Amino acid sequence: MKKITTLAVSLLTAACMSAGALAADQPLEKVAPFPKAEKGMKRQVIQLPQQQDESALKVELMIGQTLEVDCNHHRLGGNWKVKPWKAGAMITMSLRS
Template sequence: MGSLRVYATTGLLIASLSTLVHAAKLEDTAPYPKAEAGFSRQVIYLPQQSEEENFKVELIAGKTLEVDCNRQRLGGVLDEKNLEGWGYPFYRLEKVIGPMSTMMACPDGKKTRKFVPVVGDGFLLRYNSKLPLVIYAPQDIEVRYRIWSASDKVGTAIQE
């Protein structure tokens, strides 16, 4: 379990450095449109991996809110679009609703600032380091990401 955590942390560090190195090159890739009013364009550059088919990228959109002891979530759907004439995908988070919350009693009444994620469809993507991930989201939404990898262990189903 500890080595998985180290691997995940190392992967995020490499991905973050990769994003910083490539930040000025989006226009060199393709003519992605500028963000519309009220939206921001957020870009992720993934580091190259051997056997990229064994990886996925989870986009974690959300915002930091004052929350109590209840579990908070925002709702939304990430839609994949196509850059006309290029065939490159980009993603758009059109509308974010909420926050939605459990209704537990919070005896201490304390509130803290916490990142509240958007949950919905379309947030787990194929890993492809050859193209940047371009996400258009409402201006108050921050996009974070996590890299997932497949285990080397493969189980076999039992015929019954």
């Protein structure tokens, strides 16, 4: 009985690990088919776990930089550029400073 339990746990673990590896091996265009980042920009994809009632949840993005500065207050200044993508179903956002 111990051998069967150990085998079942091993197979379950291997299946979970291979599913995660397959998701990680997919190119970014398949995971998030959005426009490529412009020159000098870096594209970020945020993957969140699926929830039952996603309309009741919010995602807060804290955009910034990590800098060593010699002052008490330092801010990341710039303007947000928001563009619709795919007939307004989604948007792309970029910060120009």
